[in-house]
Amino acid sequence: MWRNDKNGYGWGTIVLHWTIAILIGGLVALGYAMTRADIDPELQFQLYQWHKSFGMLALALTIIRIAWWLVNINPSHIATLSRMETRAASGVHAVLRGLTLAVPLTGWAIASTSTLAIPTFFFNLIVIPHLPFEKSAAAETFWTGVHGWLAYGLAGIVFLHATAALFHHFLRRDEVLRRMLGILPHRPASNPDTSTAGSKKWDAGQR
Structure with a gap:
């Protein structure tokens, strides 16, 4: 099942969720490594290119993820959660x-x-064109600051999100994390009419 339903997430959502999560973790680590003062300049250039390539991949997958979210059903919240x-x-x-x-x-x-x-070389395959912004040291400094603060904010939100998921899994023991892992136990729907009929047949046999 690739699409969501009211009971859980489809594999399309699950794959996009975890792929983007892994990319975010890798980009944060890569961003820290490439800005170290003692790094070799040649290695730093390569790390910057990898960082930009994976960043563009994360952007593309995020756009796909948002589009997928818009066209899919949103599963109902776990019944044990408060408003x-x-x-x-x-x-x-x-x-x-x-x-x-x-x-x-x-x-x-x-x-x-x-x-x-x-130039931004996307995994050495194609060159990503620059946005139509004016080039200046002031503009670069501004966007560098905004990028850094937003990245720190994203890392903090991801940490809280992951902590909450682990809290629900190990302490609440509910289905919040298992639903996004795609490992919920199979719960076949029962048919009341069939169950009643089977019960009546059993009773008749006993008589």
């Missing part, structure tokens, strides 16, 4: 969607406004 918890979960998901879109866009803006005018 405040369901509102908080919806709010966090909306912030995550917004940040996973904004962070790579601001990264693209940095490359576009840089006075160095270094």
Whole structure:
């Protein structure tokens, strides 16, 4: 089942969710490594290119993820969640969607406004054109600051999101995390008429 239904997420949502999550973790680690003061300049250039390539991939998958979310059914919240918890979960998901879109866009803006005018090679396959922004040191500094703060905010929200999922899994022991892992137990729907008929046949046989 690739599409969502009222009871859970389809594999399309699950694959996109975890792929983007892995990309975010890798981009945060890569961003830290490439900005170290003691890094070799040649290695730094390569890491920047990898960072931009994976950032563009994250942007593309996020756009697909948002489109997939818009055309899919949103599963019902777990019955054990309170109204405040369901509102908080919806709010966090909306912030995550917004940040996973904004962070790579601001990264693209940095490359576009840089006075160095270094092309963005997408995995050495194609060149990503720059955004139509004016190139200046001030603009590059501005977008670098915005990109950094949004990236830190995204990392913080992801940490809280993951902590909440683990809390529900290990302490609440509900289906919040298992539903996104795609490992919910199979629950065949019972047919009341069939069950009643079977019960009547059993009673008749006993008589």
